Amino acid sequence: MSLSFLSQPILWGLFAASIPVIIHLLNRRRFRIVDWAATSFLLKASRESRGKKKLKHILILICRTLAIFALIFAVARPLLGGFLGSGSGSVNTVILVLDRSASMETKAESGAPSYREAVITRVSQAVEKMGSPRLLLIDSASGDIQEVPSPDALPELSTTFATDTQADIPTLLTKAIDYIDETNPGQTEIWLASDMQRGDWRPTDSRWNAVRSGLESLPNETKLRVLSSGSELAQNIAIELVASRRVEDNLFLDLKLTRSNGDGTSTVPITYSLKGARSAERVTMNGQELRFQKRLPLSAADVDGSGWVGIPSDNNPR
Template sequence: MTFLNTALLWGVLAASIPVIIHLINRRRHKTVKWAAMQFLLKATRESRGKKKLRHILILTCRALAIAALMFAAARPVVSGLLGWGGGAIDTVVLILDRSASMEIRPGDGLEPRRAIVLERIAEAMTSLGGARLVLIDSATGDPMEVPSPDVLPEISQTSATDTAADFPALVTRAAEYLAETPGRSEVWLASDLQATNWEASEERWAGARASILALPQPPAVRILALTGETAPNNSISLVGSRRAGDELVLDLQIVRDVAARGTANIPLTIQLDGASTTEMLTLPAQSLTFQQRLTLPPDSESGHGWVSIPADGNPRDNVAYFAYGPDRPVRTAIVAPRGEAASYLSLAAAPPGYGGQEAERIDPADATNLNTSELSAILWAAPMPTGSAANLVEDFVGDGGHVMFLPPGSATAPDATFLGAGWSEPEDAARGSFFILQDWNRGDGLLRDGLDGSPITADRLRSIRRQIPQGDALAPLARWEDGEVFLSRMVLDRGTAWFLGSLPDYTWSNLGDADVLLPAVQRLIAAGSERFDAGYISTVGARDAGLFGDETRTRLDDYGKPDPANAAHEAGVYRLGDRLLAVNRPSIEDDPEVLSRERLDELLEGANPTLLEQAGETGDRTLSRDVWRAFLIAMLLFLIGELLLCLPPRNNSAEAIPAAA
């Protein structure tokens, strides 16, 4: 609680007036000669306890009534942020979450959470007066002194962005700032407590906590939790994008509001190089991941566009931007000896009539001559690469390429492994029986279900011979009936190495029947091709979304109302020097999980954070409020109490003095 007219607080001294009057009255008594002294002495003796207490209470009520009046006149302000224990604060460091998720509207509001909380913080700061406000916004992370709380909602450092927030870093930054700022301070965190922004599992929290607690005057930490009911909201995001000949393949995901039920039809607007089309999309479930193939204009070298859904609770998550560059042939190298397996692999990598895909068999002995710069994928059905070949493949995978290793037909020599992964001895199935796939990951990996949910018929695979991929770094994705691994994965930097435990050869299995091999290889190639298109897609805040050298930033798309002052933190399609880049909000911003109170307390343990929940609701618009009425009511209560105490006891009138003559 603070007071706006602190000078009037001196008036509280007037509370002593009743006591002073009482003392003066006692000194200014009238002297009377008295006869009936014996009754007077007895009455004085008997009234010392209860009566004296009563008299003290009366004086106290009078004093408190005056004090309450003077407190009311001093314009007391109670802040939900400061609580009752507040006092004079020199500095308030406001850590403002400007992430995309903060743009969602409360259930009954028209303004986003960010705007509401800014308005309230401005009101609170204005009414509290005096304290310096330093803003650390989640987009820039730089402390900035705000000259006046009134301008807080207006400045570009508090406007909407498409960024994510990194709270461990922000809290650390606040501690660093306060370490150089003397005086009593407080840290206010305005956030929707999105779990992905708070990164509760991050080890950096220990450092952030220690930084706060190590300050000479540890600040009070108050969290304005912008949680609660929100307006219905759907979001769309770009999962992947690649150009395949004259087509642009967009992998998109739409997530419906958590409260949405049943099937919904959503209009999907696609703008490609200035031309818009709208189609109706049916959402059968809570979320839908789908592939949108866009036919590119003839001879189109590069272009851009966006895909949007209608406006809803959060305007920042209704669009996904994309950009594409010149067409590239999709090339796959098959490193295998000539034979049936190589043929099937070539067919799977470049099916006849499947636009723009090429496959070339390389003899294992010539593997060191591979030109991997143009390759999307490598299918390696030969002994593990060693020496320079191994380095070549490792670099290829590190750059985002995908390689699939298939059994060489013989055990791997102990020193012939690839990054610690190798093969077991070939193993034949018992006569008259097969190795059959029983269990495979249907949500991830090369054998995952299709975008429409249809599964790959991997159970049709029959194998009479197999080799088991072995290695500590391998993550199994599919297993045979006997539990041995059929498919496993090793992620290496930007790319992935896959290990498939059988060959498309009649002496091995029916893998060549295309039920398993074709989708697996095509997915491998699609993933490997993304490294060529990745240069056109980025996320807000990523390093490649920034400017290099003397690059300048130009917004190319026409979606929404861009804020030029905030361009570095907004999603969109940009020309950055010579680069064309579609920048989308980080996918973590679509995660609905909210940090729990317990987890929050753990993260800021020792700092005793005060949580002000529902700060983003529109119903209660006050983080601080005048409470002079409460003091006036208190004054009235004290006066009523004084009146009641002054009333003569009822039993006094019951026994009258015996009548005189």
């Protein structure tokens, strides 16, 4: 029986289990033993209970170490043969809800696989080690439910390739819930692979109430698991031209900046090119999204032409 994990990089945190041992050893070195005749009788009196105290300290140390080990082990999502997690029975069907939005092409570093590629590989390996239960795919680009013939075929399907689209997580989960209600496929697990972008999850959308009710109405053997990257992804910033229009001798551009991490403040250099003439500015953004308007001057003779708007490249090619 084989053992694997859905979030393998988190297992590096097992080194943290050595922290209680290190603290214990440092505390032992903090005191210097000095013989003092006046207290020798007290030491003799306490020798009988010293063994019990030492055993107590060792047991406490072991419990602290095991607690950290168990926490890291659980967060890494262990997968044991045909059993996923603790106490789960044999899984008949796995429904993979795959976020194929452009932000899923972000890489932890140059040369590394994108989050989309990495999660597809992990899912393929995990399903195979579970004994190859029935695997269904719902991708964010098409929204269709597709049966995958084998875990090995998952990376080769066109419905798992990269796109420049945006995901709608509430809609995808609703489709998975409706499928389970209509077909009753037995013990089922929904695996949601997403990079947790606010624009894809839409946390203020009223449909989440229906999603929550639908999940609660499913049979007890149905589980929902969110597959995280297991490591911090590099910041991804993208710019989008929403609309453009000419008003007399001015060209107005409606632009949208988005970034994968909404914490803190980012200053983004933007370059504008219009008929070969370039200009640049720096825009400060807070949160994950910023909409703004840019005015570019035109002359009366400018009837047609071309241009572009760009930002520096990062670890996401899209």
